[in-house]
Amino acid sequence: MRDVLRISVPLTIWLASFSAVYGLQGLVCSPRWGAAGLGLAAGRVALVAAAVAAVALQAVLLLGLRGPRLAPASGFVRGVSLALAVVALVATAWTLLPVATTSLCL
Amino acid sequence: MNALRRHRLLTRIWSSEPGWKGWFTTVNHSDLGRMFLFVAVLFFMIGGILAMLIRAQLATPRSAFLGPDVYNQVFTMHGTIMMFLFAIPLFEGIAVYLLPKLLGTRDLAFPRLTAYGFWCYVLGGSLLLFSLVAGIAPDSGWFMYPPLSSRAASPGINTDFWLLGITFVEISAICAAVEITVTVLRYRAPGMSLSRMPIFAWYALVTAVMILTGFPPLILGSILLELERAFDMPFFVTERGGDSLLWQHLFWLFGHPEVYIIFLPAAGVISTILPVMARTTLLGYGWVVAAAVALGVLSFGLWVHHMFTTGIPHMGLAFFSAASTLVAVPTAVQVFAWIGTLWKGSPRLTLPMLWILAFFATFVIGGLTGVMVAVVPFNWQAHDTHFIVAHLHYVLVGGFVFPMLAALYYWMPHVTGRKRFFKLGETAFWLIAIGFHVTFLAVHWAGLLGQRRRIHTYDPGQGWEWINLIASIGGFVTAIGFALVVLDVVVNAAVAVRGSRNPWRAGTLDWAMPTPPAAYNFASLPLVASREPVHDDPDLPARLARGEGYLGDPARNRRESLIVDIATGEPAQLVVFPANTALPFVMAFVTGGIFLGMLLKAYWLVPLAALGVAALVARWVWSLGSTREEGPQAVGRGLALPLAAESPDPPGWWGSLFLLLANGTLFGSLLFGYAFLWTVAPGWPPAAYPEPGLEDALLLLGGVSLSVAGIRLADGALRRGSGAWIGLLLGLAGAGATGLAAATLLLGTSHDAHAYDATVWVVGGYVLFHAALTGGMTLFLGARAAAGYVTGRRLGEARILRLWTDYTAAVALLGLGAAWLPGLAM
Numbered sequence: 001m002r003d004v005l006r007i008s009v010p011l012t013i014w015l016a017s018f019s020a021v022y023g024l025q026g027l028v029c030s031p032r033w034g035a036a037g038l039g040l041a042a043g044r045v046a047l048v049a050a051a052v053a054a055v056a057l058q059a060v061l062l063l064g065l066r067g068p069r070l071a072p073a074s075g076f077v078r079g080v081s082l083a084l085a086v087v088a089l090v091a092t093a094w095t096l097l098p099v100a101t102t103s104l105c106l
Numbered sequence: 107m108n109a110l111r112r113h114r115l116l117t118r119i120w121s122s123e124p125g126w127k128g129w130f131t132t133v134n135h136s137d138l139g140r141m142f143l144f145v146a147v148l149f150f151m152i153g154g155i156l157a158m159l160i161r162a163q164l165a166t167p168r169s170a171f172l173g174p175d176v177y178n179q180v181f182t183m184h185g186t187i188m189m190f191l192f193a194i195p196l197f198e199g200i201a202v203y204l205l206p207k208l209l210g211t212r213d214l215a216f217p218r219l220t221a222y223g224f225w226c227y228v229l230g231g232s233l234l235l236f237s238l239v240a241g242i243a244p245d246s247g248w249f250m251y252p253p254l255s256s257r258a259a260s261p262g263i264n265t266d267f268w269l270l271g272i273t274f275v276e277i278s279a280i281c282a283a284v285e286i287t288v289t290v291l292r293y294r295a296p297g298m299s300l301s302r303m304p305i306f307a308w309y310a311l312v313t314a315v316m317i318l319t320g321f322p323p324l325i326l327g328s329i330l331l332e333l334e335r336a337f338d339m340p341f342f343v344t345e346r347g348g349d350s351l352l353w354q355h356l357f358w359l360f361g362h363p364e365v366y367i368i369f370l371p372a373a374g375v376i377s378t379i380l381p382v383m384a385r386t387t388l389l390g391y392g393w394v395v396a397a398a399v400a401l402g403v404l405s406f407g408l409w410v411h412h413m414f415t416t417g418i419p420h421m422g423l424a425f426f427s428a429a430s431t432l433v434a435v436p437t438a439v440q441v442f443a444w445i446g447t448l449w450k451g452s453p454r455l456t457l458p459m460l461w462i463l464a465f466f467a468t469f470v471i472g473g474l475t476g477v478m479v480a481v482v483p484f485n486w487q488a489h490d491t492h493f494i495v496a497h498l499h500y501v502l503v504g505g506f507v508f509p510m511l512a513a514l515y516y517w518m519p520h521v522t523g524r525k526r527f528f529k530l531g532e533t534a535f536w537l538i539a540i541g542f543h544v545t546f547l548a549v550h551w552a553g554l555l556g557q558r559r560r561i562h563t564y565d566p567g568q569g570w571e572w573i574n575l576i577a578s579i580g581g582f583v584t585a586i587g588f589a590l591v592v593l594d595v596v597v598n599a600a601v602a603v604r605g606s607r608n609p610w611r612a613g614t615l616d617w618a619m620p621t622p623p624a625a626y627n628f629a630s631l632p633l634v635a636s637r638e639p640v641h642d643d644p645d646l647p648a649r650l651a652r653g654e655g656y657l658g659d660p661a662r663n664r665r666e667s668l669i670v671d672i673a674t675g676e677p678a679q680l681v682v683f684p685a686n687t688a689l690p691f692v693m694a695f696v697t698g699g700i701f702l703g704m705l706l707k708a709y710w711l712v713p714l715a716a717l718g719v720a721a722l723v724a725r726w727v728w729s730l731g732s733t734r735e736e737g738p739q740a741v742g743r744g745l746a747l748p749l750a751a752e753s754p755d756p757p758g759w760w761g762s763l764f765l766l767l768a769n770g771t772l773f774g775s776l777l778f779g780y781a782f783l784w785t786v787a788p789g790w791p792p793a794a795y796p797e798p799g800l801e802d803a804l805l806l807l808g809g810v811s812l813s814v815a816g817i818r819l820a821d822g823a824l825r826r827g828s829g830a831w832i833g834l835l836l837g838l839a840g841a842g843a844t845g846l847a848a849a850t851l852l853l854g855t856s857h858d859a860h861a862y863d864a865t866v867w868v869v870g871g872y873v874l875f876h877a878a879l880t881g882g883m884t885l886f887l888g889a890r891a892a893a894g895y896v897t898g899r900r901l902g903e904a905r906i907l908r909l910w911t912d913y914t915a916a917v918a919l920l921g922l923g924a925a926w927l928p929g930l931a932m
Contacts, residue, residue: 003300008399011404014403014407015407026422026786074673076300076392077673080399083396087436095407097428102424103419106419
């Protein structure tokens, strides 16, 4: 089961962080954000911070999977899990890039 | 013992009952796989006839062939049948038939569950077929968007047929997904490590996990919409705090992964067949595995690209546009691996290979138009036009039907044991390939010229007449081609000459048995040392027939196979399978009572049928296990293994784990829906939020603590060999208190006042149901312990209850906490 988790965790974390950032963007653009006394600038900061945290988490995971503590017994599982950790890191950076490049609530 | 005597003994143990009775009592995976495939093909033919009705209607402008009401039913049922009653069940059929053979085992993990899933599929599909014949079929499109599908716009029973029939069929998909996941992970030939698994098993595993996490949002959406229609709970009614966009989110959270749930098995088929046809091995096995996993997960981040025209802010659009373009990368990795495999091999232009080449041409075009519609400005222009119809047909027919035709001709000698003699298949190939492209290239064109989809007719003079006529002619040519395929299969299966055992010279274990396969698959189980054991040892089939593998001695006179370690494939447990029984059929029939009661608004039938199902489940589970310890049993080759029932992680524990994954996804989708409505739905806040008292919080916390502690106490007591009664009673009290906390929440709100109240009712009802379930399971465990089925060495059932208890505790804390949160914050 640990080998299956090594393979599946990085992309699952991408999915969770991607959905969470999308949810946060929905919250920022909802009336509730303004009602809480927060502006769009604060929303942008929160989104960028969330995206950076997600990328950092993936980078840490990738480094961890390369290290000896989390290394699996099988070379095949190691290769596949590392490839998928790289995919998850790239996917996180690419899909969350809009937090810094597009309009927030238009 | 010689091979013939072994064959006779094993056949007596494993075969289904003879005659028509065997159809209803079989739990054998080969039989059920063939039954799944037969019914799925039947539904494909019905869906195909509906497609021809659509093309006949659109062939000319202002056609009076079908009126708008009938046309709406026809196109809705065409999509519904093809997606839910053909594509997914066909994958289930292939996986059910093939997986144990490819993995080198004798059956799937839960044979009775396979049968139950099959009958749920047949009965749910029959409900929908009945509606079609009776002229009251669903008519709001296969996506059932409210408010079009809400009671105000669709007051008839049509929509209810869809919501209830499809949910009934989805039970089958969830059953199959649990079955496939546990089988691939644990039911393999000894020595078959993860790196030695046949590539199709990887694809099946990814697809099954996707079904477990992709279907629950739609099941939830269907439940909510049916509750709205039946009991006026306003989840999608804007004026009362609901939002119709919530349905779109729930539907496409399922709907987009669904495309990949359909494509990935087809990719698995190609990765299996292509190297055989090219007389080589798959290039980049590890990369293909990684690409399949990546595609499976990335596909869950695309759902909003079906909603680009709903007014979502640019940033939201950009997230999903980026994810949509990203998904092309793992798809391309697979395509390049297949091209590389062809390059390094010596391809043979056989009929399966022709279908694979047709797949390449068609799917690549579909993929490229997919990238086009992932680009937001183009999507806005093409949305709801026939361009989208053409795109999705290129992807689904090119990416699923063509590979399935390759699979049909590749494994037909395996299923029939015959060598194809009549060559109608080649003619059929050209008719389908040319007819399909004529049809859907024209449909692309009509879409670019602005023809809207789901409209029953069009006016002349818009430049669409010839395009539609050409598309309809192409459609009928395609249909003639499919009819020829059916004829080809029937004729060759009936009268062609006997074939050889491994006609394609493949290396996988599915060809290491006589064809058609015996009921037990392998007379003895192989020891695997590579991905292509039959290539390593061409004499393997004969050695297995002589009983030189594991479990070659059927002296114990019961259905036995092996369970292995997930990573290494080392043999770990001996499993005993159940024999033939009508229980799955009866249970599916009684389950149908729940759906029928809802459909006919005979609500008295719903709890009655639910009680019937509970009683049958109890009978089902009671027949498992044993009251005597057997200890380690000889399994051949000098090895002795414990029985699965005497192991801490029996198959039921793994089945529960993956069922809870699906269940947890459903609960997560419910919390998502609640958060979505709270955040963006107009009409909030409701008139009042319930404010929990201290006694409510104490009831919840006390109940959860007692449940969690109780099962642990019981577990510990069983391990020590002492009575588990105190722990079980505490657990029961905990379940009762948790249920009471949920009930107080329900009593404090009115289910139809506002979307908030309706949501709280569903959350509270969900917790109440799970508390009752855990309570019932605790009582059941007590009875099993008293009867001697559960002891210190047979703890599996206690561990299963622990899993469910912990889950119930978690959802109670999260669900009731979320429901009470607004009241606490006020």
